[in-house]
Amino acid sequence: MSPELISDLGLAPKPVKPAKPEKPAAPPPPAFKPSDGALQILGIMQRDSRIIDFLMEDISSYEDDQVGAAVRAMQTAARDALVRYVSLAPVIDGVEGTFTKPPSNDPSVVKYLGNVPAAGATGGTLRHRGWRAVSVSLPPLNPKQDMAVIAPAEIEVE
């Protein structure tokens, strides 16, 4: 029913009490997107080792020794940054190339290669020890920071 019709029928709506102005609620805890953590680690790796610059650069035209010089400097910095925030350990602490029994049947922990029997294998030659992040200690995210900016632009004032 339109307001005019209600009014014409004498059916005035009950006056609605104005809602009490609520106290301004405490700002909700900053909502972070699942991608923010990934962007954060990209930002850290770029800041400390410039790895995004390297990955995004077309290096096909450079001589090997030029690439080598840059990579040597970058790799050291990248490793330092990585181990600072992520503590890494092998999934299987064994010698690659030797016979090893798997610690688990979880396919995300051990992957079998080669002539794997239908019933599954109980051991084999360790080809890759795997990596496990034992602990991750990333600094808290700053809600005021645009996480999508992995590296700020730099402007030098002469």
Add this chain to the structure above:
Amino acid sequence: MPHVIGIDLGTTNSAMAYVGLPADVTEAPSASMFAVPQLVNASEVAEETLLPSFLYVPGEKDFPEGATALPWNEHPDYVIGRLAQKRGNENTGRLVSSAKSWLSHSGVDRLSPILPWKAPEGVKKLSPVEASSQYLAHLREAWNNKMPNVPFVDQEILVTVPASFDAVARDLTQKAAEQAGYKNITLLEEPQAAFYAWIERHPDWRERVKLGDLILVVDIGGGTTDFTLIAVLERNGELVLERVAVGEHILLGGDNIDLALARTVGEKLAAKGTRIDGLQLQALWANCRTAKEKLLDPESKAKEVPVTILGKGTGLVGGTIKASLTRADLDQVLEGFFPAVASNDMPARARRVALQEIGLPYAADAAITRHLARFLSQQAAAVEHDTVRRGPSGLASPTHVLFNGGVLNATFVRERLLSVLNTWLNAEGFQAIQSLSGEDLMHAVARGAAYYGTARHGKGVRIRGGIPRTYYIGIETAMPAVPGMMAPLKALTVASFGMEEGTDLRIPDREFGLIVGEPAEFRFFCSAVRKNDTPGQMIEDFGEDLEELAPMEVQLTGSGGIVPVSFETVVTETGVLQLWCVAHDGRRWKLEFNVRERVAA
């Protein structure tokens, strides 16, 4: 249960160590390093055992909002520590560095806001005292944050200063600590602290040194070099230690070496036509430090280490400048800093140029071995002390050497110094010097300071020392004025070398009439060389032996003409020298350093 906290307020790095003081233990407990929470990146606080002594004055657009928050302060005015150092390299106009060297620089007004030295207009500036105070305040708040049940101000605090700091620099260090909210502080000399750290690690030290031994402490840090001699004596049948000589303040250290390496590499690049700019030189400087450490590693056989400067823009590989630091480059630079010289080979004196850029008074001669020769042959040899072993040429000849400071982590440098010292000792007819085994050279001063704090409670050995200089007040000679000639200046000895902490003395037979209600100013001098002048002694014709410090002034309150006063010297328990004017009726006024006046050179 009180703690003793030792603070090494360094030129480039600061550190803090602490010892709990259990009431019933007779042996000194060992010191622990305090990991200092600090901003290491924007929005990232981490704990490191060293707090880089850098302060960055952030502009509004320097960091994202909230990125400089500390656990104890959401919006700090300044960024201190690792992040300050990193960001400051990118924007040097807002970076305060080497505040400690400015604190001891008598050519500037140390209480006025002058740092960052090359700040553009509009950047808030701090005084050297304020900057030092900020580092100390950071340490205090970090402590309170991590140890809320052990309030910092209730603990006993020891702050180290270079042995070569004069009375003014010590006074200003104390002021900085007070401004930072410190109470109960004691000043301690760094080389002594380093030696305490060695004692702390060697409870059997009495078997390692013997009566009559003379220990040379060589401390080469990032920005300064300091020498001290400690003698092993006997008192009441017990071995005691006495600090018998202290060198001059030399602004020369590891940073100079790294910069010299960076310049060497930079010149090689320039010869090939590649120019690098200021920011790239900064990167090269840091890379050369790492490369130097790799080359100096005794395990390393590498002839050269690459020092690559990565491209500035997104073209990382394309813009990369390849360079390398060779062993020959390093040897050549180290040869400049540690030449094998004779013990009578003195460092070049500072050139006197009429117009000089005001800045830190860096050492004119980079050869650390020459400075050491000067210390042993002139400063230390001037001690009228039968405990100092001397050779036929008069050279003070130490039996042991203790190394401290990051530069001496390098085996090559230690061996070069040992070989130079041994050549000198051999020429004097003495046996080779013994090296006291090295400690953790970056943290030893803070650890040793904490140990010393326990030593004062009777739980360890204490080095006797007293003040490391003789101090004088300038008195104008009363004589008829001669046109064009200044009235000759005489110097009245007011405190002698070695005057002990916690003692005072009245200068006999000298009275001065001071006018009430007006400031009276005194010229103030010191000498590290003249060690045998006794209080009250008047020195004429002192030539270059005396060094002028900031003047001292006193204003007598009250009314009524001229008050006859005499001088009284006090060395406080905390190691600070004070001069007082005392009237006949017992009224006393303290003379204050007037660091605002530029000292006439």
